[in-house]
Amino acid sequence: MPDDLLRFVIGPTPYSGWWLWLAVLLILLVIGWYAAVFVWTLPAERLRRLPLVGSWHARLLRRRFARTIDNVAERHRRGDLPAPDAAALISRTLRSFLHQATGTPAQYMHVEAIASGALAPAAPVFEALNDAQFNASSPVDVAQTGSAAEELVRTWP
Structure with a gap:
């Protein structure tokens, strides 16, 4: 039934x-x-606080920005970009990375302010990039400075 x-x-x-x-x-x-x-679509500062996603996000940021810096340095080595333009692109990319990785508005900071704060390990790279960008007779090798910037991005804490 x-x-x-x-x-x-x-x-x-x-x-x-x-x-x-x-x-x-x-x-x-x-x-x-x-x-x-x-x-x-979460903002970067909220992503950094999430336990599992935060470390994945940091690795993804490092890889993406290091690849961009490497591409700019390679274009400079091939002769597609003059030294001042390559230095400007690398500096902008490094500043964007620092902003995304730390939340500090590095895009708007002078090198002296970067050197005196939490971003101090990046200051020598920015000094070299500024010299290459604004000094026509600069002895700075942009390709080598690009490699230093790429290494800084890959090893950023």
């Missing part, structure tokens, strides 16, 4: 049980997609 009542309430099941699992899988995929978009 209970089986007959169940069939009366539910009715015959003309579909396979795999449809239920497919529906559950699709719902989980949509939830995962929304979670990924939410995390991807």
Whole structure:
């Protein structure tokens, strides 16, 4: 009798049980997609505070900005970019990295302010880049300074 009542309430099941699992899988995929978009669009300062995502975000930042600096230095080595332009691009990239990695507005800071604060390890690189950018007779090798900037990004705490 209970089986007959169940069939009366539910009715015959003309579909396979795999449809239920497919529906559950699709719902989980949509939830995962929304979670990924939410995390991807978080501000950098909130990402740094998340336990697992923060370390992943830091590695991704280091790799992305180091690759950008390497590309600029390579373009300079090939002769596509003159030294002042390459130094300006490397400086802008390094300042953007420091802002994303630490939250300090490095884009707006003078080298002296960088040297006296938490970003002090980057000050010698910025001094060399400024010399290469603004001094026409600068002895600074931009490719070597670019390598130093790339190493700074890769080893930033």
